[in-house]
Amino acid sequence: MAEELDKMIHDHQKVKGTVQLVRATSGNMMLHRNLGNLNAGVPGASARNSLDRNPKAANERKATNGYAFSGLGNIVKEAKAPPAELCRALSHRTDPEKLKEMGNEEYREGHYAEAVALYDQAIMVDPTRPAYWSNKAAALAALGRLIEAVGDCREAVRIDPSYNRAHHRLGGLYLRLGEADKAIHHLKQSANDSTGADVSRAQSIKSRVAKCGDARKVRNWVTVLQESQAAVSDGADCAPQVMALQAEALLKLQRHDEADAALCGAPRFGVDESTKFFGTVAHAYVLMIRAQVDIASGRFEDAVATAQTASQLDPSNREIANVHRRAKVVASARLRGNDLFKASRFSEACAAYGEGLDRDASNAVLLCNRAACHARLSRYEKAIEDCNGALAVRPAYSKARLRRADCNVKVVTFVINRACIA
Incomplete structure (x- = not known):
């Protein structure tokens, strides 16, 4: 060191x-x-x-x-x-103060990892100064390590319960992570000019998450989507539960590409730290939605592993158990269908993909793969139909679009040839 x-x-x-x-x-x-x-x-x-x-x-x-x-x-x-x-x-x-000054300079220049290292060294020399912990938290947050940042901010306010800046920073971190009650608690203890507005945003996030829960129970996915998006706009931009609610609503509304983008844009935290920070049940729900997004995007092996972890965290949850079973079925169907397709056994491959579609009727990858089988069997209309189904949920799915175009050309060519013969 x-x-x-x-x-x-x-x-x-x-x-x-x-x-x-x-x-x-x-x-x-x-x-x-x-x-x-x-x-x-x-x-x-x-x-x-x-x-x-x-x-x-x-x-x-x-x-x-x-x-x-x-x-x-x-x-x-x-x-x-x-x-x-x-x-x-x-x-x-x-000299910890000199190290802190160097860390501040690195932070201002956007060198956040270097700033963390310097703040860490200052803390090693004098761990009783709350400013070192609070500044390190700011640098960690800039690196996307928000849960670690919360831990350092909490240490700052433990050392000095009257440290307003640390309370405000901690409240802001909790707000971004969707922990509205904790955010409100710490924001109210800070004497910052923006405290009132920040508390209002935290209260809004709390209200919107509650509305999402109520709407989810009655399967009102439009409301779930609207309220979760509004919560993100209010500041909960790194809240796994809020992002999962948004992704689930998009999946149910057959907007699979957007669901994938919503989760891909959210920060990923480790299973252990997320479970400890958000709770076992909350993190299991996030993993369940991530598994469903992986299924919709064709990442079947990832879906099986993620759903299995969710099942281990919340073994009594039937919804998670169903997602785990579905992930295993579609992953097995895709694998078996691919092997049969490579062996030029197109009818059997078509049936194998169909078994997966029985459990996930709108899966774009399985639909596109079955379309390939139909095309090899000269069943172009059926292939086009499956490509249409895939593009309905994933409009940017280029493979399905190209396959449909190829089948349309063959259909037109077949009609022209018949007309010429006649």
Whole structure:
């Protein structure tokens, strides 16, 4: 860690064009006597001042290989930078305020990972300063690591319960993650000018999520979609549950590409941290919706694995169990159909894909694959019908569009040929 920080300080010096920060190593700190300490009794004098006052003595003490001899018997390279600057470099490594300032500068320039490393080093030196934890949380949030950021903000307010900025930052993080009640609690404890507006947004998110739950029970997917999208607009842009509600509504409304885009645009958190942060049942629901989106997008193996994890988290949930079974059926049907198609057994492949469609009638991938079988069997009208079904739920599905175009050409060619013969 020390070696990495030394390099960071050195890089910082090069970028900023300053000599106040230099890389401190044994090679450039082990100077004349006492590893570079100032000579006693001479205020402001450096470790080399005796050599500087007597150049002849300095020359006599130089080794023939260009190295300087230290009073401790170590052979080290002669320093190129002024010793006073070298001494300051050591203090930068152990001065948490200086590390925080460097972290702030990296943060302002958009170097968030570097900022996190510097704040971490400041915390190692002095873990009792809440500003270090709060600033690190800001950098983590910029990297999309919101759950980690929450943990650091919570530590900041634990150290200083009256730290308004940390409360406001923590409230904003909870708001983005869809935890409205916690957001309101911390926002009300901050003396920020925007507190009132932020509390109103958090209350709006809470209300909209509740409406989504009520609408979902009666399968009113239009309302679920509208309220979940409004919650995102209010600030819950990283809330897994809100994004899952939006994706589920889009799936039910046969807008599969949009459902996939909604979940792909949301941050992904690890199973363990999500379960601990949001709760087992809430995270199992998110995984269930993700599995359904994977099925609709043709990622069948991913769907099986995700649904299995959801089942393990919430084994008594029948809805999750049904999704898991469906994922296994369609994955098996696609695999079996592909093998039969490769073997040119097109009728059997068509039946295999059909078994998967019995469990997921609007699956664009299975429909497109079955269309390929129909086309090989010269059943072009049926192939076009399946391509239409695939494009109805995934308008951007280029493979289905090309296959339909090819079948249309063959149908037209067949009609023209018959007309010519007649």
